[in-house]
Amino acid sequence: MKSSLNRYKRVGLVCVALGSIAISQQSLAAGTSSTVTISNTATVNYQVTGVAQTPVNSNAATFRVDNKVNLTLTHVGAAQTTVFAGQPNGTVAYRLDNLGNTDQGYSFTLVNLGGDGFDVTGETARVSTQACTPGSTTAPAYVPGTDNLQVVDTLAPDTCRWVFFVGNTPVGTANGLIANVTLQAITRIAGTAGVTLQPQTGSGIADDKDNVDVVFADTGKDATETTAGAYIVSTAALAVAKSSTVISDPFNLAVFPKAIPGATMEYAITLTNTGGASASVVTISDPVPANTTFALPAYNGNVSNVSIQVGAAAPTFCIAEVGADSNTDGCSRPTVLGVETLTVGTPALTTVNTGGVATQVAIRFRVTIN
Amino acid sequence: MKTGIKNFIGAAALSACSFGSPAFAQTKDCVVLKASAEVEQEVVNAKGEKSTTLAPVNKVVPGDTVVWTITANNVCTKPSDNVTINNPVPEHMAYVANSAMGAGSDITYSVDGKTFGTTDQLTVSENGATRKARADEYKHIRWVFKNSLQPGASAFARFRAVLN
Numbered sequence: 086m087k088s089s090l091n092r093y094k095r096v097g098l099v100c101v102a103l104g105s106i107a108i109s110q111q112s113l114a115a116g117t118s119s120t121v122t123i124s125n126t127a128t129v130n131y132q133v134t135g136v137a138q139t140p141v142n143s144n145a146a147t148f149r150v151d152n153k154v155n156l157t158l159t160h161v162g163a164a165q166t167t168v169f170a171g172q173p174n175g176t177v178a179y180r181l182d183n184l185g186n187t188d189q190g191y192s193f194t195l196v197n198l199g200g201d202g203f204d205v206t207g208e209t210a211r212v213s214t215q216a217c218t219p220g221s222t223t224a225p226a227y228v229p230g231t232d233n234l235q236v237v238d239t240l241a242p243d244t245c246r247w248v249f250f251v252g253n254t255p256v257g258t259a260n261g262l263i264a265n266v267t268l269q270a271i272t273r274i275a276g277t278a279g280v281t282l283q284p285q286t287g288s289g290i291a292d293d294k295d296n297v298d299v300v301f302a303d304t305g306k307d308a309t310e311t312t313a314g315a316y317i318v319s320t321a322a323l324a325v326a327k328s329s330t331v332i333s334d335p336f337n338l339a340v341f342p343k344a345i346p347g348a349t350m351e352y353a354i355t356l357t358n359t360g361g362a363s364a365s366v367v368t369i370s371d372p373v374p375a376n377t378t379f380a381l382p383a384y385n386g387n388v389s390n391v392s393i394q395v396g397a398a399a400p401t402f403c404i405a406e407v408g409a410d411s412n413t414d415g416c417s418r419p420t421v422l423g424v425e426t427l428t429v430g431t432p433a434l435t436t437v438n439t440g441g442v443a444t445q446v447a448i449r450f451r452v453t454i455n
Numbered sequence: 456m457k458t459g460i461k462n463f464i465g466a467a468a469l470s471a472c473s474f475g476s477p478a479f480a481q482t483k484d485c486v487v488l489k490a491s492a493e494v495e496q497e498v499v500n501a502k503g504e505k506s507t508t509l510a511p512v513n514k515v516v517p518g519d520t521v522v523w524t525i526t527a528n529n530v531c532t533k534p535s536d537n538v539t540i541n542n543p544v545p546e547h548m549a550y551v552a553n554s555a556m557g558a559g560s561d562i563t564y565s566v567d568g569k570t571f572g573t574t575d576q577l578t579v580s581e582n583g584a585t586r587k588a589r590a591d592e593y594k595h596i597r598w599v600f601k602n603s604l605q606p607g608a609s610a611f612a613r614f615r616a617v618l619n
Contacts, residue, residue, distance in 0.1 A: 116517020117547040117619050123515075127525040127542040127612070129488045131535040131604070138535075143488035143525060150547070150618065153516035186517050292513040294492070300516050 115242035116186040119152040120297050148294035154283060155184040155302045156191070158248075158270045158310040161222045165263060165317035169362050171256035175205060176249040177314030178224035180217060181270050183240045185302070189283060190273035191237040195250055195266065202262030205252025205316060210235050210268065213247035227251060236279025250314055260360040264316040272308035283308055319361030323437060326355045327371070332451065348454045349380055356446040358437045367437055368430030369448060370421070377452035379405070379418060379425070384449075391416050392449040393433055396440075403433040405450070485531035486538065486604070493522045517618050520551060525612040527604065534603040540612045542596050543568070547619050552590030554615035560598040564588075571597050591617075 117123075127143040159180045168175035183189055193210035212234045215225040227249045237246055250268045274281040285308070286298035301308045333339045334348035342348055354371055358364050373379055382390040382404065389402030403416035405427055410417035415433030418425050429448055438444040493509040500506070509522055525542060529535045540557070544550045552574075555562045563571040566579055566588050577588040598612040 119516075121547065123492075123521075123545050123547055123618065125490055125492065125523055125542065125545045127488055127490050127540055129486050129527050130537070130539045130541070131486050131527075132537045133485055133531065133533050133535060135536070138485060141484045141486050141488050143490035146490035146492045146523065148492055148512045148515055148521075151514050151516050153518075286514065292511065294512045294515075298514045300514050302516065 115155075115184055116153060117150050118242070119150050119187040121150045122147050122295075123150060149297050150186070151286075151298040151300055152187040153185045153300055153302045154187070154189065154272050154285070154308045156189070156270060156272060156308070156310055157182045157184060157303075158268065158312045159222075160312050160314050161224050165315040167319045167361075168254040168316050170254060170258040170260075170318055170320040172254045174227065174229050174251055175254055175316055176211075176227040176251050177266060177268070177316065178227075179248045179250070179268055179312060179314070180221065180224065180245050181237065181240070181248050182219060182245045183242050186242050188239050188241050188275035190239055190275045190277055190279045190281075191246075191270045192273055192279040193235065193248065194269040194271065195252075196269070197252075198265040198267065201265045203255065203258050203264050203318070205254055205264050205266070208250065208252040208266070211249045211251050212237055213249065215247060217245040217247050219243060219245050221245075224249075236273070238278050239275040252316070254316065254318060258318045258320070260318055260320045260322045260362075262318045266314050266316070267311050268314060269309055269311040272303075321358050321362050321364030321437065321439070322360030323364050323367075324355075324357045324359065325369070326357070328353050328355070344454060346454050349383075349451055350374075350377065350454060351449055351451045354448045356437045356448075357441060358439050358444065359441050360439055363439055364437045365435060366431065367434055367446075368428065369434065371427045372421070372424045373418070373427060373452060376455045378455060379407075379427075380451035380453050383451050390450060391427070391429060391433070392447075393429065394447045394449070395438075396442075396444050400449075401433070403429070405429070483530070485529055485533070485535050487528045487530050488540070489526045489528070490542075491524050491526075493524065494519065495522060515618055520615050520617050521548070522613065522615050526609055527612075528609045529604045529606050532606050534605050536603045538600040538604050538610060540598040540600075540610075542612070542614070544594050544596065544616055548616035549591035549619060550593045550596065551615040551617060555596050555598075555613070557598040557600070557610070557612040559602055559610070560600045560612065563597045563599070564593040565595040565597070566592050568595055571595070 124145045124147045126145045128140050130140045131138050161180055162178050166175055166177050195208045195210055197204040211232045213225055213232050224247045250266055272283045273279045274283050285301045330351045331342040331344050332349040332351050334342040334345050354369055382388055384392045385402040389404050391403045391405050392400045394400035403414040405416035405418045407418050415430050417428050437446050492512045494512050495507050496510045498506050498508050525540055565571045566577055578585045579588045596614055600610050604610050
């Protein structure tokens with residue numbers, strides 16, 4: 086009797102069932118990975134006429150976690166990317182996030198919107214090779230030649246990629262014009278080089294809890310996201326003006342001098358940049374006015390014959406010698422098409438900064454009237 | 456007489472075990488337990504009136520709520536007494552507060568699988584302090600039915616859980 090009770094106890098232990106154990110997978114912020122089987126088994130304990138019975142397990146009720154497709158495409162950085170007229174590879178940066186629970190691929194569609202100031206040309210999508218941290222709003226720079234891929238082959242849940250809308254700004258695009266664009270990310274099946282569209286499991290397919298269905302859970306429930314971006318042109322806008330003043334004449338000297346033969350005239354060429362970007366590598370060429378002769382040096386202690394002043398700063402000077410620029414100071418008077426031409430460039434004159442009159446460059450030289 | 460009673464108890468205990476070895480008579484379990492997974496669906500009838508029904512699970516993604524139903528059916532000719540259903544909350548799922556139900560039962564929960572208590576009694580320790588356990592931290596649910604389950608009758612237990 087004792088032995089039979091012992092035998093019952095042993096068998097009783099074997100009969101007690103443990104709770105079911107589903108396939109172990111790390112839980113993600115994006116949720117449990119698709120294909121994981123969720124399983125539930127209950128156990129009942131009971132007595133019959135006061136005697137505890139062997140516990141009974143239920144069936145294992147199971148289903149597989151389905152593919153929840155969800156993504157965001159976030160524009161990062163300045164609202165408008167600043168470019169200069171003629172600039173190649175201007176970029177608008179985006180962060181693509183896979184918020185679903187399954188690896189996915191992505192392809193991109195680019196649109197230059199109409200009804201705005203200009204369109205960029207040669208637009209393409211480029212995926213950065215730099216690491217992306219979810220939530221980051223600081224995109225790396227686009228590296229032409231390195232960031233070559235135009236699709237994302239595989240992006241894991243809860244991870245992101247930096248994607249660039251890359252386009253060229255046409256030469257001559259005026260300062261201040263805006264190009265509005267959109268970038269669209271389209272979900273693809275992972276591992277297909279961004280080629281195969283990710284279809285949603287239709288309602289026409291027979292319900293099967295053990296099948297891994299695809300459910301579009303993104304905004305618009307279409308497995309795509311479209312986000313706007315823009316470029317704005319900030320380029321130099323140079324205005325060139327020329328004025329003259331009579332400095333002195335042989336009779337009145339400097340008191341109300343007149344423009345008569347023998348008089349000394351001072352010409353001022355002003356370069357004013359009202360654009361958004363500085364103008365660089367600037368060279369001016371000004372034929373010496375007819376019937377005049379370049380005057381002897383009158384600036385910088387009568388050493389220099391050209392004065393260059395930026396805004397109200399103290400002027401700098403150069404010597405424009407006849408012919409080639411033998412002293413390589415950037416100023417010379419070569420003969421161009423038979424006419425003696427004052428040329429002022431690097432290093433005497435290089436840049437005209439933005440700022441209008443405050444940064445205006447004034448180039449002064451003197452001639453005597455023949 | 457004393458020996459006879461012992462024998463009777465021994466024989467009754469052995470016959471109740473479903474893992475019968477060849478030396479003992481095979482007897483069936485008196486309670487058959489079934490578990491099912493369903494989702495709530497909103498149904499709109501021809502008049503535009505909305506109601507909810509339960510449909511079998513099909514497309515379940517993280518964030519979805521699943522309704523688990525356990526049915527205990529007495530298939531014997533004697534009543535089943537002290538019926539207790541235990542259900543560990545499935546892995547990857549979080550119990551939905553106040554969703555456990557079972558007519559005629561007292562429901563308790565456990566965080567560690569050993570200590571069972573009501574929602575007010577369960578605690579967890581976090582950073583050295585003790586606080587009330589949250590519903591999503593419950594790992595087991597237990598229904599203790601107060602009345603015997605009569606032959607042919609069924610008892611139901613149900614709870615909801617969200618897929619992580």
